[in-house]
Amino acid sequence: MIKSKRYIIFSAQMIAVAVLTFIDQLIKKLAVTHLMGKEDIVLIKNFIGLSYAENTGAAFSAFSDSTMLLSIITLILLAGGVIFLFMGRIKGKILNTCAVLILAGGAGNLIDRFAQGYVVDYIKTLFIDFPVFNFADILVVVGCFVVMGYLIYDIIREEKQKKKEKTDGNS
Numbered sequence: 001m002i003k004s005k006r007y008i009i010f011s012a013q014m015i016a017v018a019v020l021t022f023i024d025q026l027i028k029k030l031a032v033t034h035l036m037g038k039e040d041i042v043l044i045k046n047f048i049g050l051s052y053a054e055n056t057g058a059a060f061s062a063f064s065d066s067t068m069l070l071s072i073i074t075l076i077l078l079a080g081g082v083i084f085l086f087m088g089r090i091k092g093k094i095l096n097t098c099a100v101l102i103l104a105g106g107a108g109n110l111i112d113r114f115a116q117g118y119v120v121d122y123i124k125t126l127f128i129d130f131p132v133f134n135f136a137d138i139l140v141v142v143g144c145f146v147v148m149g150y151l152i153y154d155i156i157r158e159e160k161q162k163k164k165e166k167t168d169g170n171s
Contacts, residue, residue, distance in 0.1 A: 105139030
């Protein structure tokens with residue numbers, strides 16, 4: 001029973017990864033169709049707009065023109081993430097959800113790198129000078145930030161528990 005429940009959860013996670021990756025690819029296809037070679041579009045004045053960009057690097061265009069290296073690293077990390085999910089090594093709903101977000105974002109950008117040799121970016125912030133990014137990037141960043149927040153919360157909780165145990169033991 002426990003194994004079948006794990007397989008059901010893993011299947012649901014992989015379906016979620018596939019759906020989010022599909023959404024990412026659909027949005028990128030729309031960006032190519034409606035933004036490539038055209039002027040930027042302002043969605044909210046002085047806040048956010050749409051602008052077509054091709055990124056051959058990683059975040060903030062780091063490692064530009066290193067598409068093959070980035071693809072290999074991403075593929076290895078994605079495989080590791082899928083294995084961890086399959087084996088049930090990631091504990092808790094929050095961390096599992098974050099893993100799904102990170103895997104979907106990584107997969108979306110990996111598809112671009114394999115298919116085109118670059119990642120299609122299209123979201124442009126207008127209130128700060130920031131690189132153009134995409135939905136897959138948002139998935140990865142949100143997943144990573146929530147993991148970091150969760151881990152910080154967990155460390156603080158454990159420290160409070162240790163202090164409480166010490167004071168309870170001294171009473």
